[in-house]
Amino acid sequence: MSGAYKKVNRGVTLTLWERLYFPEVIRGVLIAAGHFVPNFVSVTKAYFGGKPSDRKIMTIYYPEEKPVLPEAYRGKPVLVRARDGRGKCVACGLCEVACPPKCISIVGGQREDGTRYPVTYVLNGAVCIFCGFCEEACPEEAIVMSDRYEGLCEYDRKPMVYDKEALLVPEEKLTRRLDYIRRRMYGKWNY
Amino acid sequence: MSELRMDLHTEPMILSMGPSHPATHGTVRFLLKLDGEKILNCDTEIGYLHRAFEKHCENGTWTQAFPYTDRLNYNSAVQNNVAYALAAEELLGVAGKMPERAVYVRTIMCELARLADHYTNLGAATLELGALTAFLYFVEARELVWDLIESVCGARLTSNYVRIGGLASDLPEGFADHVKRVFATNREHWRQFDKLLTKNRIFMDRMRDTGAISAEDAIALGFTGPCLRAAGVEYDVRKANPYLVYDRVDFDVPVGTTGDNFDKYLVRMEEINQSLRIVEQLLGKLPKGPININDASVRNPAKEDVKNQIQSMIHHFKNTIEGITVPAGEVYVPTEGSNGEVGFYLVSVGGGKPWKCRVRPPSFALTQGVGEMVKGAFLADIIPTFDMINLIGGECDR
Numbered sequence: 221m222s223g224a225y226k227k228v229n230r231g232v233t234l235t236l237w238e239r240l241y242f243p244e245v246i247r248g249v250l251i252a253a254g255h256f257v258p259n260f261v262s263v264t265k266a267y268f269g270g271k272p273s274d275r276k277i278m279t280i281y282y283p284e285e286k287p288v289l290p291e292a293y294r295g296k297p298v299l300v301r302a303r304d305g306r307g308k309c310v311a312c313g314l315c316e317v318a319c320p321p322k323c324i325s326i327v328g329g330q331r332e333d334g335t336r337y338p339v340t341y342v343l344n345g346a347v348c349i350f351c352g353f354c355e356e357a358c359p360e361e362a363i364v365m366s367d368r369y370e371g372l373c374e375y376d377r378k379p380m381v382y383d384k385e386a387l388l389v390p391e392e393k394l395t396r397r398l399d400y401i402r403r404r405m406y407g408k409w410n411y
Numbered sequence: 412m413s414e415l416r417m418d419l420h421t422e423p424m425i426l427s428m429g430p431s432h433p434a435t436h437g438t439v440r441f442l443l444k445l446d447g448e449k450i451l452n453c454d455t456e457i458g459y460l461h462r463a464f465e466k467h468c469e470n471g472t473w474t475q476a477f478p479y480t481d482r483l484n485y486n487s488a489v490q491n492n493v494a495y496a497l498a499a500e501e502l503l504g505v506a507g508k509m510p511e512r513a514v515y516v517r518t519i520m521c522e523l524a525r526l527a528d529h530y531t532n533l534g535a536a537t538l539e540l541g542a543l544t545a546f547l548y549f550v551e552a553r554e555l556v557w558d559l560i561e562s563v564c565g566a567r568l569t570s571n572y573v574r575i576g577g578l579a580s581d582l583p584e585g586f587a588d589h590v591k592r593v594f595a596t597n598r599e600h601w602r603q604f605d606k607l608l609t610k611n612r613i614f615m616d617r618m619r620d621t622g623a624i625s626a627e628d629a630i631a632l633g634f635t636g637p638c639l640r641a642a643g644v645e646y647d648v649r650k651a652n653p654y655l656v657y658d659r660v661d662f663d664v665p666v667g668t669t670g671d672n673f674d675k676y677l678v679r680m681e682e683i684n685q686s687l688r689i690v691e692q693l694l695g696k697l698p699k700g701p702i703n704i705n706d707a708s709v710r711n712p713a714k715e716d717v718k719n720q721i722q723s724m725i726h727h728f729k730n731t732i733e734g735i736t737v738p739a740g741e742v743y744v745p746t747e748g749s750n751g752e753v754g755f756y757l758v759s760v761g762g763g764k765p766w767k768c769r770v771r772p773p774s775f776a777l778t779q780g781v782g783e784m785v786k787g788a789f790l791a792d793i794i795p796t797f798d799m800i801n802l803i804g805g806e807c808d809r
Contacts, residue, residue, distance in 0.1 A: 225665075226664070226665055226666065230667060230674055232615070248606075252544050291583065318475075351569070
């Protein structure tokens with residue numbers, strides 16, 4: 221379609237008024253004040269009995285306030301604990317091979333009723349790159365990316381190696397993500 | 412002064428600037444030979460962020476390379492995803508069969524990434540010249556764009572969004588309204604940034620006629636992108652060799668004259684406006700439909716099918732474990748990244764892993780021009796010159 225190469229105007233010339241410099245400084249300060257004054261007023265208002273949403277600023281007061289994360293957010297990968305108390309994982313090992321940095325290791329086993337389950341499931345959080353390929357590979361919706369982003373850093377590498385107990389999260393807490401991946405990521409209408 | 416110089420024994424000073432200098436973001440070292448404040452020679456040393464990207468890609472399946480491409484130019488990760496996917500699709504022979512919606516969404520995400528990259532670059536450049544206020548306006552604009560990218564991809568920087576034969580997920584509900592709100596704020600920020608800097612005497616003195624490069628030298632050094640166009644060369648991969656849907660949108664490409672830092676700044680400022688235009692046009696005619704190719708040997712089948720049909724399940728397991736089977740051959744597909752031409756040269760010998768995965772990063776070619784551009788200038792001119800190159804260590808050193 222249309223559109224062409226266009227020269228930019230580099231011959232910006234300054235008028236005498238602009239070359240006087242001092243009026244330009246004031247103009248700059250006025251632009252900054254246009255940000256500062258409304259921010260200052262709204263923050264002060266919110267401080268004296270207003271709601272946090274009254275603050276018309278970009279930043280949030282983090283530990284007290286939490287950011288609103290989009291549904292797509294990829295946080296710590298977790299295993300889904302089904303409503304009957306068992307993990308959904310069947311130890312097929314697909315997440316293990318799909319993981320680019322190879323941070324998952326599984327030892328599979330069989331329960332007495334014949335169903336398969338992971339005897340050990342170790343996810344090394346220090347190696348994980350949060351790409352979400354494990355979630356995409358899992359045929360059982362057993363591992364999903366939760367919206368948890370806190371407490372993933374430690375001073376030592378040992379506590380960052382998560383075992384099965386540290387990874388299992390009840391299904392009820394993951395409904396938002398499970399709903400999202402069915403609706404937006406792997407739904408049949410995608411094809 | 413000259414008498415003094417004759418009496419004194421003087422010799423050029425060797426100064427090592429970087430690798431951990433606040434202005435050498437991306438970790439690069441300049442070995443400078445100085446006469447007073449004048450630069451006699453500048454050697455650029457790169458490689459501090461080398462992490463064997465190409466070898467990593469060759470050790471994983473075709474799909475597993477995507478998270479690593481995110482980490483090339485982390486400011487505009489989606490563009491690297493798209494460049495890699497286009498090359499792999501060309502090799503697979505499915506390039507022409509991509510569903511319309513996937514191509515449109517890819518283009519939109521590419522332009523959003525370009526916005527984020529230019530905001531960061533211009534903001535950081537002004538910050539290093541001492542203009543903190545303007546930096547904060549563009550960083551706010553960038554944050555808003557990254558919020559958009561996060562709502563689509565799930566992460567701000569490590570997007571990992573594109574797949575061979577489609578996309579990881581569809582656009583979220585209400586995306587067009589979100590874009591509209593963000594763009595209104597960003598246009599206001601752009602106006603204020605422009606007012607603060609473009610006619611600012613200090614800024615002009617630092618930028619104008621510093622770091623200039625002629626069109627011939629720029630071509631000889633392998634420049635691409637805004638830096639090449641600032642030198643007056645009319646070359647943009649989006650126009651010269653249209654990919655995705657760039658031939659169906661109406662946009663201009665700004666071109667400079669002398670290739671100095673002020674031209675590069677103006678070109679980038681105008682490209683922001685053009686990117687906003689492209690995204691708005693594309694959102695207006697975004698088609699409905701599938702986002703993935705209907706070919707189970709290329710893109711994993713839907714989860715319902717995997718659970719219910721044995722054939723889909725086999726494809727899903729084979730694609731994940733062995734990787735997508737790509738026929739033998741080699742391909743190079745150029746795309747226009749925010750800094751210049753990003754292209755992947757892929758070689759396949761058949762099978763699930765790339766035999767060779769070479770990326771052509773724009774920063775690498777641009778960095779070799781720094782020495783040329785600052786020779787004879789003052790020490791302080793390195794800062795704006797290097798900023799306008801926009802070296803991204805992750806991409807240059809790979």
